[in-house]
Amino acid sequence: MDTLDHIVINTLMGMDAAASIFADLGFQLTARGYHSLGSINHLAMVPGSYLELVGVPASGKQRQEVLESPLGLSGLVFKSADSDATYYRLTAAGFAPQPPLSFSRPVEIDGETVEAKFRTVRLTGAEFPAGRVYFCEHLTPQYVWRDEWLVHDNGFVSIDEIVVESTDLDADAARYAALCGTTASVDGEARVVALPGLAIRLVAGERPRFAGATLGFTSLDVLKARASASPEVAWSDDGPGRATLGIASLDLTLTARVAG
Known part of the structure; x- marks a missing residue:
């Protein structure tokens, strides 16, 4: 795998x-x-x-x-x-x-x-x-x-998930799974290809694209403080130990979560 x-x-x-x-x-x-x-x-x-x-x-x-x-x-x-x-x-x-x-x-x-x-x-x-x-x-x-x-002030320690938007979930999930030597599973309306340390999550979209990634941190405190001080970053708390960062200038959405 x-x-x-x-x-x-x-x-x-x-x-x-x-x-x-x-x-x-x-x-x-x-x-x-x-x-x-x-x-x-x-x-x-x-x-x-x-x-x-x-x-x-x-x-x-x-x-x-x-x-x-x-x-x-x-x-x-x-x-x-x-x-x-x-x-x-x-x-x-x-x-x-x-x-x-x-x-x-x-x-x-x-x-x-x-x-x-x-x-x-x-x-x-x-x-x-x-x-x-x-x-x-x-x-x-x-x-x-x-x-x-390997040491980051914000506690960055892992890349946990990438989200792939697809116009044909089953076909694309099967293709990623075959590429990686594994199988895809169903998670609600999504399809997931699970690899050691990484989940490829495929969701329905209007066009194929990499829509986002989830990164792991030892804590979100420093990241939140830094993001809140930056005019370039939009921060949204998504519940305990989880948040979303949007960087419009890079057309980028990242999910941050407390690892472990």
């Missing part, structure tokens, strides 16, 4: 403003990364996965698939231990993945610049129209997951 690697929030050409919002909310962001493919990023790391802010630079090489993706939550990425094996497995299962793609970005660690290297296997928009769905093999995970990057 597959597991989450990370989720992607597309900032397009507004990375500076987006990174400022997330930093103000108490997320520790890694230093800006510059991918060899022509994109830029910041990561908010948790054990085993991360939230990625991605965008393109104002000039120079610009990654077309990022420019063509919608603003906001736009990517769901699973782990791959071997991208070649993942490609052949997905092909054998009837999917139409793109061949593995290699890229890198420099990272500064302890005053030394090293190269973080990746290989990805991407699925097509025809198969997964809600957004970019792909698998990522980390060739240098020691340059991505660092203990000092």
